[in-house]
Amino acid sequence: MTALIRTWAVALHGVSGTIIEVEAHQSNSLPGIVIIGLPDAALNEARERIRSAAANSGCGLPARKLTMNLSPAELPKHGAGFDLALALAALGCDGTVDPASLHRCVHIGELGLDGRVRPVRGVLPAVLAAQRAGFDTVLVPVGNQAEAELVPGIRIVPVASLRHAARFHGADLLDERVEPVLLAAPEPAADNGDPDLADIAGNADAVLALQAAAAGGHHMFLLGPPGAGKTMLAERLPGILPDLDPDASLEASCVRSLSGDRALTALVTRPPFVAPHHTATQAALVGGGSGRVQPGAVARASHGVLFLDEAPEFPRSVLDALRQPMERGSITIHRARSQATYPAKFQLVLAANPCPCAKDERDCECPVAVRRRYLGRLSGPLLDRVDLQLRLRRVALHELQAHQSGGVTSAEAKARVAAARAAASERFGTQGWTRNSEVPGSALRSQWRLAASATGALDRALERGVLTLRGYDRVLRVAWSLADLAGKTSPDRADIGQALYLRGVGA
Amino acid sequence: MTTQQALGRAGEALAAEHLTAAGMRLVRANWRCRDGEIDLLMRDGDSLVAVEVKTRTSLNAGHPFEAITARKASRLRSLVRQAAVDLGHRGSIRVDAVAILLPPDAAALLEHLKGIA
Numbered sequence: 001m002t003a004l005i006r007t008w009a010v011a012l013h014g015v016s017g018t019i020i021e022v023e024a025h026q027s028n029s030l031p032g033i034v035i036i037g038l039p040d041a042a043l044n045e046a047r048e049r050i051r052s053a054a055a056n057s058g059c060g061l062p063a064r065k066l067t068m069n070l071s072p073a074e075l076p077k078h079g080a081g082f083d084l085a086l087a088l089a090a091l092g093c094d095g096t097v098d099p100a101s102l103h104r105c106v107h108i109g110e111l112g113l114d115g116r117v118r119p120v121r122g123v124l125p126a127v128l129a130a131q132r133a134g135f136d137t138v139l140v141p142v143g144n145q146a147e148a149e150l151v152p153g154i155r156i157v158p159v160a161s162l163r164h165a166a167r168f169h170g171a172d173l174l175d176e177r178v179e180p181v182l183l184a185a186p187e188p189a190a191d192n193g194d195p196d197l198a199d200i201a202g203n204a205d206a207v208l209a210l211q212a213a214a215a216g217g218h219h220m221f222l223l224g225p226p227g228a229g230k231t232m233l234a235e236r237l238p239g240i241l242p243d244l245d246p247d248a249s250l251e252a253s254c255v256r257s258l259s260g261d262r263a264l265t266a267l268v269t270r271p272p273f274v275a276p277h278h279t280a281t282q283a284a285l286v287g288g289g290s291g292r293v294q295p296g297a298v299a300r301a302s303h304g305v306l307f308l309d310e311a312p313e314f315p316r317s318v319l320d321a322l323r324q325p326m327e328r329g330s331i332t333i334h335r336a337r338s339q340a341t342y343p344a345k346f347q348l349v350l351a352a353n354p355c356p357c358a359k360d361e362r363d364c365e366c367p368v369a370v371r372r373r374y375l376g377r378l379s380g381p382l383l384d385r386v387d388l389q390l391r392l393r394r395v396a397l398h399e400l401q402a403h404q405s406g407g408v409t410s411a412e413a414k415a416r417v418a419a420a421r422a423a424a425s426e427r428f429g430t431q432g433w434t435r436n437s438e439v440p441g442s443a444l445r446s447q448w449r450l451a452a453s454a455t456g457a458l459d460r461a462l463e464r465g466v467l468t469l470r471g472y473d474r475v476l477r478v479a480w481s482l483a484d485l486a487g488k489t490s491p492d493r494a495d496i497g498q499a500l501y502l503r504g505v506g507a
Numbered sequence: 508m509t510t511q512q513a514l515g516r517a518g519e520a521l522a523a524e525h526l527t528a529a530g531m532r533l534v535r536a537n538w539r540c541r542d543g544e545i546d547l548l549m550r551d552g553d554s555l556v557a558v559e560v561k562t563r564t565s566l567n568a569g570h571p572f573e574a575i576t577a578r579k580a581s582r583l584r585s586l587v588r589q590a591a592v593d594l595g596h597r598g599s600i601r602v603d604a605v606a607i608l609l610p611p612d613a614a615a616l617l618e619h620l621k622g623i624a
Contacts, residue, residue: 030580030604030623031573063570063606063618 005092007102008135009070009085010126011077014293014332014340015254017122017129019106021071022082024089029065035086037070038337040078040292049080049111050087057115057163058173062094076338078292080110081120084139087111087162088169097169105157106130106138107165108148115162118181119143124257124264127151128250139165142180146265147257183263194239197410199232202395204407206233208482209390209502211413214240215420216436216481219326219348219385221311223375224392225360230351233392234275234307237349240413241271241304242421248303251343255302259295272304274346278313286321286331287342293333298325299342311350312377319382322348326385350378350386360394387437387474389503420484436480441473444480454493457500475499514609518562519546522605525617526558538590545586553598557587562607571606572620580604580624 005024010017033047054061068086070077085107092099108126109117123144130138131154138156140148145158159165160180163173200207206222210233213220220237222230244252252268276285276297283289287296298306308314325331325344332341355366356374364371383389425434427448433439439448452459458475461467467475479491479499488495508516523533531551538548547558559579561571568574583602591600602624608616 028620030575030577030620031570032577060566060570063572064620 005089005099005102007085007089007092008106008130009082010106010108010129011070011075012122012125012129012258013075013338014295014342015125015251015258016341017126018072018075019129019133019135020075020077020082020085022085022089022107023069023071024086024093025067025069026062026093027065027067031061031063031065033061033066033068033090035068035070037068037073038076039070039082040076042079043077043082046080046083046086046111049083049113050090052113053083053111053115053162054087054091056113057161057166058176059091059096059163059166059171061090064093066090066093079120080118081108081122081126083111084109084117084141084159084162084165088165091166091171092169097166097171101169104135104137105169106135108138108144109141109159109165111162112181116178116181117141117159117161117165119183119263121260122254122258123147124150125254127154127156128254130154139168143182143263146263150253150264150267184261186262186265194410195232195235197236197240197413198407200229200236200407201400203229203233203392205502206390206392207408207413208485208498209388210237211240211408211417211420211485212478212481212502213237213347213349213388214413214417215485216387216424216477217347218387218437218478218481220350221378221383221386221389222349222351222392223354223390224351225394226353226358227360228392228394230392231307231309234305234309234349234351235273236410237305237307237347238271238273239410240417241347242414242418243269244271244303248345252303255295255299255342259300270304272301273307274301274304275307275309278308278310280314280318282315282318282321285318286325286344287333287340290335293335293338293340295342296331298322298331298344298346301346302343303345304347305349306346307349307351309351311352312356312374316377316379319377320379323381323385348386352378384470387477387503416485419487420481423484423487424480436477436484439477439480441470441476444473444476448480448490450476450491450496454491454496456493456496458496461500471503475503478502514562514564515560518605518607518609519560521562521607521609521615521617522558522560523547523549526605526619529619531556534594538586540586540589540593542589543582543586545583545590548587548590551601554601555587555591555594555596555598556601556603557583557590558603558605559583560605560607562609564609564611566608571608572604572618575604575623584624 007022009020011020091097119141127148142158142160148156161178249267274297285297329345331344355371462472479495482495483491531549534548538545545557546560549556563571587600604620604623606618
């Protein structure tokens with residue numbers, strides 16, 4: 001009988017994980033299990049789960065008092081993912097399994113009363129944490145096997161039941177075949193793939209603006225009457241964005257692992273598209289919830305597109321909650337006992353009707369004050385961070401007829417965007433900026449100052465007070481993206497003019 | 508006497524035999540008062556010990572110790588206090604538990620926990 005058994009599990013907060021040491025101590029007292037070290041309700045219920053699971057796996061727990069400690073003790077721990085580590089540590093107390101083997105491995109998994117190991121959320125970040133902490137073996141539920149194997153350089157041992165796990169650690173038990181608990185298969189890719197840019201009739205300016213947004217990573221505001229194609233445009237933005245780089249891909253996959261109910265079998269390589277409805281609460285958008293902090297829409301849209309249709313209909317507090325993540329590229333949610341940080345490097349696309357009646361401008365009877373108040377719900381500080389502000393019109397018949405010849409396809413646009421991004425990152429990369437939207441205005445006005453002949457129109461607009469200095473910088477950024485798209489080394493007069501035109505909504 | 512009671516008596520006799528061999532002295536078996544019963548009241552050196560004996564023929568209904576709840580243990584504690592007053596005992600008091608597995612076709616198995624309450 002060993003005095004103290006040690007093994008390992010992982011606690012998640014946000015997308016980062018901490019290795020938790022699970023200790024089990026058996027004392028000569030009446031049978032019972034005590035779990036200490038800030039467990040939440042679900043984790044405390046592990047007492048009942050592991051006792052039944054062990055009994056139904058043919059290896060009852062020692063009939064003594066077991067004290068289990070999860071350290072560091074001050075870190076709050078959530079959920080049922082600790083069950084496997086707790087049960088195996090308990091079995092180590094009377095020598096059913098080999099303590100030395102336990103001490104070498106990290107365990108992730110929830111137990112059913114029947115002893116089967118059930119899949120849990122967040123296996124990818126958890127295995128990643130184990131790998132970074134230098135462990136070489138991790139036991140995971142069979143249902144999470146594919147997801148765990150996405151992490152290179154660590155041995156993944158899938159276990160279907162507590163019995164399998166105990167046998168892995170040297171328990172003298174019969175091998176019994178069980179039906180493993182699996183997650184629903186990943187959502188099948190849509191048959192028609194991503195919607196194509198070529199579907200858009202007319203609106204050539206908007207198609208160009210969309211490519212500029214993709215190239216420079218600019219946030220976008222689309223203002224136009226119903227039927228102008230705002231949603232169509234926004235949905236086609238992810239399709240022309242380049243594939244995620246390895247770091248971004250891992251981060252996006254970790255968020256999906258934490259928020260999804262379906263199995264994750266491959267890394268996320270395409271930019272996600274998240275379109276929350278305007279009734280979304282602040283917690284739904286930025287993340288939250290009591291106790292365990294769940295990732296919100298901004299985290300799920302990280303490295304992709306966050307599309308807010310009917311933006312003025314969103315509560316103002318919800319919209320303004322976006323400002324900080326837009327600035328920082330991450331969102332930290334604080335709770336009394338814990339905090340969680342999620343990535344929030346999304347590209348924002350706002351869409352709005354010019355007025356609440358949502359009729360075409362000719363039929364609109366809304367008083368000017370109503371129209372002004374409607375758009376006024378989008379606060380200045382939020383729109384300040386939106387480089388491209390575009391006014392859309394309904395498609396005219398002649399544009400539709402011209403469209404028969406076909407416009408730019410998503411594949412073409414994607415190639416141009418990739419080339420433009422490469423140019424931008426070559427230019428600004430040494431400064432740590434990878435996209436034009438990240439470059440501060442001061443740098444654009446000093447180190448990368450353009451010739452006065454190019455910025456003439458812009459300077460005049462600033463002089464006349466039509467444009468604020470912040471607006472001036474935004475035009476410069478967009479102009480750089482347009483120049484990159486056109487394959488020029490720096491923006492010329494035409495690019496500046498076009499950039500000025502593409503921010504048509506306001507000054 | 509039912510089979511259950513007979514099993515209990517057999518277990519208690521076995522426990523008494525074992526504990527006596529281990530150096531404890533039997534004061535009284537089945538000590539009763541208004542509030543309940545102590546299976547074996549024993550003396551271990553200076554201590555007066557209430558011993559709760561649980562006997563099972565199999566582990567189907569769980570380990571015998573699992574049948575001793577925290578409430579039962581604390582009741583035994585107050586019983587042994589009463590017994591100490593009754594007998595004029597001035598030393599320390601203790602509650603022990605003995606689990607006995609008496610399978611019909613195999614050797615008996617006995618476990619002894621000291622100081623459970």
